Amino acid sequence: MTAVAATLNNPPLGIPEGELLFNQVRDVVRDKLAPLTVKIDEGYYPAEVLRALGETGAFCQHLASQNGRGEFDINSALKAMDIVSQECMSTGFMVWAQNVAAWYVEMSANDYLKRTLLPKLARGEVLGGTALSNPMKYLAGIEPLLLSAVETEDGYLLNGTLPWVSNLGPDHWFGSIFKVGGNQPRDVMAMVNTSWPGVTLKQLAKFCGMEGTGTYALSFKEVFVPKNHVLGDPLIPYIKKMKAGFVLMQTGMATGLVEGCIKLCEDVEPKLGHVNCYLDDRPDELREELEDARDLISSLGEDIFNKDAEFMRTVLEARLLGSELSLRAANSAMLHTGASGYLHDAPAQRKLREAYFVAIVTPATKHLRKEIDAMAAL
Structure with missing residues (x-):
C-alpha cells in the first residue's frame, strides 16, 4: 500500500478539531493573515497563508475520509471559514474554494483521485478552485x-x-x-x-x-x-449529491464578514455611540440576526445529504440571507465608522466591497431568487 493510499484509508491521527482547531486558525489569522490583509486587498495572493491554514486542518473538517473522525463535519469547516473571513473575506473566499475543490472529489466515486489528490487538497499541500x-x-x-x-x-x-x-x-x-x-x-x-x-x-x-x-x-x-x-x-446525480454542501459552505464567508462589520461598529461606540444611536442596523440588532442565521446554517449543516426539495430550498434561502445580511452589515459599518471608514486602507470600506462580492458571486442574489422562485412554483 502506498503512503497516499494509507492516508486515505487511515487518516493521520491528531488532526485538530473543535476549539483546538479554531484557536489554531485564529493564530494563523493573527500572525500570518492580518499583516497581509491590505496587501491581499491590493492584489497579493497569500498562498503561504492558505498552506498554513491547511496545516491546522481547516480544509479537511468537512471530509469524512480525511478528518480522522469519519464524519462530514460541515459546521467546523464553516466556523474556520468564518474566523478567517472576519479579518479578510478574500482569504475566506479562497478557503471556501479550497474546501469545495476537495468536496468535489469526496462526493465522487473516483477512487483514483481520492487516493492521489484528495489528501493533498485536504492538507493544503496543493491548492485549487471551483470553476463552476x-x-x-x-x-x-x-x-x-x-x-x-x-x-x-x-x-x-x-x-x-x-x-x-x-x-x-x-x-x-x-x-x-x-x-x-x-x-x-x-x-x-x-x-x-x-x-x-x-x-x-x-x-x-x-x-x-x-x-x-x-x-x-x-x-x-x-x-x-x-x-x-x-x-x-x-452529471446530474453527482450535482444533486454535492450541491447543498457547495452552496451552504459559502455562508461561512458571509457570517464572518458580518461578524467583522459588527466589531467595527462596536469599536467606535465609546467615541460615537451618542450619535450613532440614530442609525439603523445597530450592532446589537445585527448580532441578534447573525446568531439566528448561524443557528439556521448549523442545523442545515448537520443534515447536508437531505434529499428533500424543501431542504435544498432552505439552503438556497440561507445563502440568500447571507448576502442580504452582509450588505446591511457592511453598509452599517461604513455609516457607524464615518469618515475614518472611508480612508483608502480602512477595514470598513474594504468590507463594503467584500459584501457586494458575497451578493454577486455565483450563486448571486438574482440567481438564488430565480432558483427559489422556480422551486416554489413546483
Missing part, C-alpha cells in the same frame, strides 16, 4: 455552457473559455463541467490542472475588490483530460 460559476448558471437556465469536449478512448479533448475562476495559480486544480459531443452527447465534470498543456491563465480585468484571490480567465485548447479524473458522469 458558468456551469451553475447553465444548470439554472441563465447562460450556455462555455466548455465542450470530444471524447477519445482514454479521455476528452477540452476546448473553450471561462471568464473568471478563483484560487488559481501554477499547478492548481479545479473542477470543470463540459459538454461532450459525438454518439453519446452529455455533460461531464472532471478535475483539471492549470499546468496541463493547452490551459492558459490570463488576468484580463482589475476588480474593485477581491484582487488577491488568484482570479483568472481560463482558455482551453485541445486540453487532454484523462478519464481517471472524471468526477461526475452522468
Whole structure:
C-alpha cells in the first residue's frame, strides 16, 4: 500500500478539531493573515497563508475520509471559514474554494483521485478552485455552457473559455463541467490542472475588490483530460449529491464578514455611540440576526445529504440571507465608522466591497431568487 493510499484509508491521527482547531486558525489569522490583509486587498495572493491554514486542518473538517473522525463535519469547516473571513473575506473566499475543490472529489466515486489528490487538497499541500460559476448558471437556465469536449478512448479533448475562476495559480486544480459531443452527447465534470498543456491563465480585468484571490480567465485548447479524473458522469446525480454542501459552505464567508462589520461598529461606540444611536442596523440588532442565521446554517449543516426539495430550498434561502445580511452589515459599518471608514486602507470600506462580492458571486442574489422562485412554483 502506498503512503497516499494509507492516508486515505487511515487518516493521520491528531488532526485538530473543535476549539483546538479554531484557536489554531485564529493564530494563523493573527500572525500570518492580518499583516497581509491590505496587501491581499491590493492584489497579493497569500498562498503561504492558505498552506498554513491547511496545516491546522481547516480544509479537511468537512471530509469524512480525511478528518480522522469519519464524519462530514460541515459546521467546523464553516466556523474556520468564518474566523478567517472576519479579518479578510478574500482569504475566506479562497478557503471556501479550497474546501469545495476537495468536496468535489469526496462526493465522487473516483477512487483514483481520492487516493492521489484528495489528501493533498485536504492538507493544503496543493491548492485549487471551483470553476463552476458558468456551469451553475447553465444548470439554472441563465447562460450556455462555455466548455465542450470530444471524447477519445482514454479521455476528452477540452476546448473553450471561462471568464473568471478563483484560487488559481501554477499547478492548481479545479473542477470543470463540459459538454461532450459525438454518439453519446452529455455533460461531464472532471478535475483539471492549470499546468496541463493547452490551459492558459490570463488576468484580463482589475476588480474593485477581491484582487488577491488568484482570479483568472481560463482558455482551453485541445486540453487532454484523462478519464481517471472524471468526477461526475452522468452529471446530474453527482450535482444533486454535492450541491447543498457547495452552496451552504459559502455562508461561512458571509457570517464572518458580518461578524467583522459588527466589531467595527462596536469599536467606535465609546467615541460615537451618542450619535450613532440614530442609525439603523445597530450592532446589537445585527448580532441578534447573525446568531439566528448561524443557528439556521448549523442545523442545515448537520443534515447536508437531505434529499428533500424543501431542504435544498432552505439552503438556497440561507445563502440568500447571507448576502442580504452582509450588505446591511457592511453598509452599517461604513455609516457607524464615518469618515475614518472611508480612508483608502480602512477595514470598513474594504468590507463594503467584500459584501457586494458575497451578493454577486455565483450563486448571486438574482440567481438564488430565480432558483427559489422556480422551486416554489413546483
